[in-house]
Amino acid sequence: MRLLLGFACIASTIAVAFAIAMPAQPADPPKPAEVGSKTVLVIHGGAGVMSEAEMKAAGLTRQDFEAALAKALRAGYAALRTDGGNSTLAVEAAVRVLEDCELFNAGRGAAFTSDGRVELDASIMEGKMEGRGEGKRDPRKRAGAVAGVCHIKNPISAARAVMEMEGSQNVLLIGEGAELHALSEAVRAKYSIERVSNLAFWTDRRVKQIRDLHAKPTAPMKLGAATIPELKFGTVGAVALDTKKNLTAGTSTGGLTNKRPGRIGDAPIIGAGTYADDRACGVSCTGTGEVFIRHAVAHDVIARMLYAKLGVADSVRETMAAIPDEPGGVGGLIALDANGRHAFGMSKNLDGMYRGYANEKGEVFVGIFASEAETSVK
Numbered sequence: 103m104r105l106l107l108g109f110a111c112i113a114s115t116i117a118v119a120f121a122i123a124m125p126a127q128p129a130d131p132p133k134p135a136e137v138g139s140k141t142v143l144v145i146h147g148g149a150g151v152m153s154e155a156e157m158k159a160a161g162l163t164r165q166d167f168e169a170a171l172a173k174a175l176r177a178g179y180a181a182l183r184t185d186g187g188n189s190t191l192a193v194e195a196a197v198r199v200l201e202d203c204e205l206f207n208a209g210r211g212a213a214f215t216s217d218g219r220v221e222l223d224a225s226i227m228e229g230k231m232e233g234r235g236e237g238k239r240d241p242r243k244r245a246g247a248v249a250g251v252c253h254i255k256n257p258i259s260a261a262r263a264v265m266e267m268e269g270s271q272n273v274l275l276i277g278e279g280a281e282l283h284a285l286s287e288a289v290r291a292k293y294s295i296e297r298v299s300n301l302a303f304w305t306d307r308r309v310k311q312i313r314d315l316h317a318k319p320t321a322p323m324k325l326g327a328a329t330i331p332e333l334k335f336g337t338v339g340a341v342a343l344d345t346k347k348n349l350t351a352g353t354s355t356g357g358l359t360n361k362r363p364g365r366i367g368d369a370p371i372i373g374a375g376t377y378a379d380d381r382a383c384g385v386s387c388t389g390t391g392e393v394f395i396r397h398a399v400a401h402d403v404i405a406r407m408l409y410a411k412l413g414v415a416d417s418v419r420e421t422m423a424a425i426p427d428e429p430g431g432v433g434g435l436i437a438l439d440a441n442g443r444h445a446f447g448m449s450k451n452l453d454g455m456y457r458g459y460a461n462e463k464g465e466v467f468v469g470i471f472a473s474e475a476e477t478s479v480k
């Protein structure tokens with residue numbers, strides 16, 4: 103900054119010197135039209151959406167989804183703007199709202215495993231890159247994740263607690279070990295982590311879904327709903343950018359409906375479902391986790407920006423195009439770069455993705471269907 107100010111002073115001194123020595127110059131050219139406000143927070147509530155008819159049959163409306171997305175954006179934005187707020191707190195706050203909302207497949211409202219319980223995964227990553235020396239990674243570049251947890255109300259906070267674990271380089275904790283850490287006295291208090299019974303995640307909609315699936319007399323039960331379009335996805339995620347230009351990305355999920363017990367998808371895998379790098383962008387994915395793991399999708403978006411020098415929109419488009427598609431679509435992602443430009447990516451045969459963003463003024467925009475742009479919510 104001091105350097106920039108120094109340059110600015112020298113430049114203005116030269117400009118003044120020229121103004122004195124040269125004949126009068128024409129007036130300054132008109133300023134380019136004001137560019138749109140910077141995005142500071144992007145969220146998703148899963149790719150593959152219910153049609154309005156399906157919503158109606160389930161006693162829901164699109165306004166229910168829009169209101170839930172707007173609530174998450176406002177919570178994230180508030181965390182970004184409060185004193186001491188930053189991108190990590192914003193991601194955590196937004197994702198916690200989505201985890202607590204039964205419309206989405208994360209936390210309350212999560213999908214069932216094939217043996218009828220809920221196993222949750224989540225991850226978070228910071229993109230800090232103020233490295234010492236050109237190209238060196240910041241030693242503080244941090245990530246944390248939990249997988250297969252059954253009693254933690256907000257897995258995203260447990261993931262953050264792993265990321266911030268003192269004296270440890272651990273990134274991913276699973277099952278009992280993850281719960282042991284998250285539910286220890288000090289961690290619980292610091293991150294507002296609540297222990298709940300697995301039943302607390304069960305919703306009528308998900309119970310009916312798994313019962314119907316198992317009751318189908320003809321079709322053999324398919325483990326993991328990747329190719330069952332009507333089951334959709336539903337993972338939630340967020341990416342935030344703070345005033346220090348630090349990015350954080352986070353993802354939380356119940357995983358694929360009817361997944362095998364112990365099956366872990368992309369959501370807690372750094373590089374697959376979540377990635378952040380302040381030199382490029384932050385990414386959170388939703389979809390058939392196995393495909394996202396095999397193609398390191400979240401990191402692929404960043405790699406295209408870093409190595410092929412693409413902008414965030416082109417990188418998202420190329421990354422999505424490179425993923426092999428499936429009937430019903432493979433999924434989608436959100437990305438936000440360090441300059442406040444965001445992009446949504448969706449498999450081309452998907453009907454939509456629950457999504458939204460907030461700009462630096464705190465204005466909130468949400469969208470559901472692929473055919474529609476995001477609209478402002480007052």
Ligand code: ASP
Nearest residue numbers: 335336337357367389391
């Ligand atoms: N990606 C998640 C998983 O494979 C599922 C989803 O996005 O809904 O576990």
